[in-house]
Amino acid sequence: MSQLEKILALVRSINEDEFQEQLTYGDSLDDVYQELLFLAEKIESKKRRTAIIVEHISNCFAGDFFNYLPISEAHDELDVFCMGFNTYIEELKSAMVSRGLLETINKKLVKEKERSEQLALSRNQFLSNMNHEIRTPLNAILGFTNLLLNSSPISPDQKTQLQYLKMSGDILLVIIDDILDLAKMESRQVEFSNKPFNLSQLTRLVHETFLTKVQQKRIDFKISIDKEVPAVLTGDSIRVTQILFNLISNSIKSTPEKGKVRLKIKFQVEEKDFYFVKFSVIDSGIGIFGAKLDSALNPLIQVNDTVDSGVGLAIVQKTVSVMGGTFQIKNKAGVETKYIVTLPFLKGY
Known part of the structure; x- marks a missing residue:
């Protein structure tokens, strides 16, 4: 092989490896010239494009981020680099837009937070005033009730009626405290008592309390306790009664005349230190419709004219949660609403 042929083979191999092209197929000096000219033009083109890329990246360091690199028709490694860089620029633009959007949202959230704090302050002030106005006559009623229980023949x-009156007053005091301390309940700072109480006596109080209301609406109101449920439970009887009062009151209000309300108490499960008891309040009222079911536990929202929800159900949910139980609402709109509370009670206290 002549020197000319060796040069031509070398140049062709460079062009083929670098540019995947072969221009000539002879072995003349003219072929060598065409191959070298093609190689020189490609190298010069790469130099120009590399200079543009270097200048562009330098501008990026100076703060000009959002200019795209040019893509040539060569489809070589420089174009691959340029396409990757341009993709990065697109993502950077999106990130900058998202950042601006987040900053706008954050500003709105700060304003909403300040507004919510102001509303909470106003609400607490109102509740504090109401607390004083309600407690004064209620304490007088409870005081006279205690006098009658302790000093009169x-x-x-x-005596039973006075005991019911006293327990109802105690429950009302707890409800007032809970309305004032919803935030306290959320932080689980509420204390509960653990004392033995008679479940049948508690349910008699519940039945007697609502007897007049259900008679006025001719509602069929019944309470059933399974035999497996211990007659004496150890826990906070005031809170249990408060939970049942809220749920039954809500059911009676939402149930039309001649409807049904049931309180069913069943033994759920026994664990090492606890009995778990399920309390189900079932009514034949209109129920809570669709999307409004989530709103039913918001203390500031009344779902509709016949369902109290709001504070009542919010207190039930928070009280049950802090007591270590569970609360569910199962709803068939227009047919039935079932409130299910499961609570733990200490064994052998």
Whole structure:
């Protein structure tokens, strides 16, 4: 092989490896010239494009981020680099837009937070004033009730009625405290008592309390307790009664005349230190419709004219949660609403 042929083979191999092209197929001096000319033009083109890329990246360091690199028709490694760089620029633009959007949202959230804090302050001030206005006559009622229980000769029936009156007053005081301390309940700072109480006596109080209301609406109101449920439970009877009062009151209000309300108490499960008891309040009222079911536990929202929800159900949810239980609402709109509370009670206290 002559020197000319060797040069031509070398140049062709460079062109083929670098540019995947072969221009000539002879072995003349003219072929060598065409191959070298093609190689020189390609190298010069790469130099110009590399200079543009270097200048562009330098501008990026100076703060000009959003100019794209040019893509040639060569489809070589420089174009691959340029396409990758341009993709990065697109992502950077999106990130900058998202950042601006987030900053706008954050500003709105700060304003909403300040507004919510102001509303909470106003609400707390209002509730504090209401607390004083309600507590004063209620304490007087409870005081006179205690005097009658402790100092007057009364019949067994009168004593039972006075005990119901006292328990109802105690429950009302707890409700007032809970309305004032919803935030406190959320932080789980509420204290609960653990004392033995008679479940049948508690349900009799519940039945007697709502008897007049259900008679006025001719509602069929019944309470059933399974035999497996212990007659004496250890826990916070005031809170249990408060939970049942809220749920039954809500059911009676949402149930039309001649409807049904049931309180069913069943033994759920026994664990090492606890009995778990399920309380189900079932009514034949209109129920809570669709998307409004989530709103039912918002203390600031009344779902509709016949369902109280709001504070009542919010207190139930938070109280049950802090007591270590569960609360569910199962709803068939227009047919039935079922409130299910499961609570733990200490064994052998």
